[in-house]
Amino acid sequence: MGKSSERREHRGAVQATVAAEPAISGLIPLYRPYLGGRxxxxxxxxxxxxxxxxxxxxxxxxxxxxxxxxxxxxxxxxxxxxxxxxxxxxxxxxxxxxxxxxxxxxxxxxxxxxxxxxxxxxxxDSLESTWxxxxxxxxxxxxxxxxxxxxxxxxxxxxxxxxxxxxxxxxxxxxxxxxxxxxxxxxxxxxxxxxxxxxxxxxxxxxxxxxxxxxxxxxxxxxxxxxxxxxxxxxxxxxxxxxxxxxxxxxxxxxxxxxxxxxxxxNASAVLKKKRQIAAWYREGLHGLPLRMLDEEPETTNSFWMCSLVVDDACHRQPLRDWLMAANIETRPLFYPCHTLPHFKTDETLPVAESLSIRGINVPSFPALTQENVISVCGAVKSYFKSLPQ
Incomplete structure (x- = not known):
């Protein structure tokens, strides 16, 4: 992991775990800061x-x-x-x-x-594999x-x-x-x-x-x-x-x-460790669906600031987001490519970035998420795809 990881492991003030918050009732938000320290x-x-x-x-x-x-x-x-x-x-x-x-x-x-x-x-433009x-x-x-x-x-x-x-x-x-x-x-x-x-x-x-x-x-x-x-x-x-x-x-x-x-x-080391756990829960819970998570390439460590995914077919991105919102799960889309914004607009086509943008979703990623929360999100995603005509 390198020197930075070794140093983080030996910081005496770092807590071992991120305390779970009380059970979330109502909306599962996209993000909330973890303020469980000093x-x-x-x-x-x-x-x-x-x-x-x-x-x-x-x-x-x-x-x-x-x-x-x-x-x-x-x-x-x-x-x-x-x-x-x-x-x-x-x-x-x-x-x-x-x-x-x-x-x-x-x-x-x-x-x-x-x-x-x-x-x-x-x-x-972007790389399809890593964005x-x-x-x-x-x-x-x-x-x-x-x-x-x-x-x-x-x-x-x-x-x-x-x-x-x-x-x-x-x-x-x-x-x-x-x-x-x-x-x-x-x-x-x-x-x-x-x-x-x-x-x-x-x-x-x-x-x-x-x-x-x-x-x-x-x-x-x-x-x-x-x-x-x-x-x-x-x-x-x-x-x-x-x-x-x-x-x-x-x-x-x-x-x-x-x-x-x-x-x-x-608390940074504990938060980063919890974020990797949350990503692993999503990886397991979303396996086999017509979508792909942003994961990590060899010799890299993704900090999983946001757990992000792209659906295979762009036509499902907004309906899936609407379905999740109806289930009290907040999401957000990937960024618009800058070259499509009014003050930067150009005539060029950057196809990979444009495709990722219209297919991408960020799902709840805050450190105090529980495994049950993630299971609920994944279950709602699965139920959307099951609801589609066969």
Whole structure:
């Protein structure tokens, strides 16, 4: 599993299991955060100390603990995952006219951040097997203005990093890893976020660990992380009071959010273990149906941020979702491909991503799900397919 897994196994504060919540009555939601640790205690410490904004001990403690958790040398907190991407792109010094290659099958924030940084997103198709960006299409889209590849580890599965890193080396490109959905995801034993020039994480309320709203920027390069820190703090001089040398941003995380994040990290190993158990329950319960779960390839560890599936025939996606909703089971569709959205719309066809998008469903995936909950979801899926005319 690699060093990061070994370190997680020896963190004394990590609980052994995720406590089950009381039996769910009514709706089985898609997601809810697990707040079974010291979140209230740490937040109350912030309030008692009056350090509730971006200064306070929890910010540094959270940064240090997160970097240790994923075996990264440098990390700096930000106020959400979208600004984490923007900050990383700005710190790389992109200029107007520069192009950044982005998978079309991703949350829109990945592409929006490229535009916020003044560059142009160039969209690539997906691999049918893993839903991740297709290195062959990346190669086809590299041009004279390409400056970087934004790698998005979608739904907790890692991208094919060897091939993508090879393309960056061959063409002299920067790499940004969007790890918003990939805390706990490993590629060949290494936690994602340790391959590119920058990596970013999101701690929104539905992420594996949450701060309510929040994000992290990670880098192996001290100069790059210093540049990101400088920009996130309004580009204030470290030694001259209220002196600012470039246009900066207020992208800082609050001490309260960092306190929640630190408490979340203390239970991270247990949460990740439970998510793998939930995925195994779904794998068993959905076996033999006309659909396929997003699982994991050899030499990878899927963190299963969301348990996701694609039906074989797109005509069943929305009726299945409606059937599940009628059974009080919340789902959501896969993202729309970015190249089909109004502000990014192009005339190109990216067939794999388009097909996955119209066939995909995320099913309830929160850590406190019980086996009985998953059996109920799988039973409802089975009953839908049994209801179809033979």
């Amino acid at each position: 979140e209230k205690e740490y937040v109350n410490q912030c309030i008692d100390s009056t350090w509730i904004s971006s200064r306070g001990t929890f910010v540094e403690r959270f940064e240090r603990a997160f970097a240790q958790q994923i075996d990264a040398p440098y990390a700096t907190t930000v106020c959400n995952g979208t600004v984490a991407l923007h900050l990383a792109l700005e710190a790389l010094g992109l200029e107007p006219g520069d192009e950044v290659i982005v998978p079309t099958l991703t949350y829109v924030a990945s592409a929006n951040a490229v535009v916020h940084a003044g560059a142009k997103p160039v969209f690539v 991740q960006m297709d290195p062959a299409d990346v190669r086809r889209k590299i041009g004279p203005r390409t400056k970087a590849i934004m790698v998005v580890h979608l739904y907790g599965h890692p991208c094919p990093m060897d091939e993508l890193l090879g393309l960056c080396a061959e063409f002299g490109l920067r790499m940004i890893e969007d790890c918003a959905e990939a805390f706990g995801t490993l590629y060949k034993g290494t936690h994602v976020g340790n391959f590119g020039d920058f990596a970013t994480f999101s701690f929104f309320g539905n992420k594996t660990i949450t701060t309510g709203e929040g994000g992290m920027v990670v880098s192996r390069n001290r100069e790059l992380i210093d540049a990101a820190y400088h920009l996130k703090t309004q580009a204030v001089s470290p030694d001259r009071e209220y002196w600012h040398d470039v246009v900066g941003y207020n992208y800082r995380m609050t001490n309260i959010c960092a306190a929640i994040g630190l408490a979340q990290l203390e």
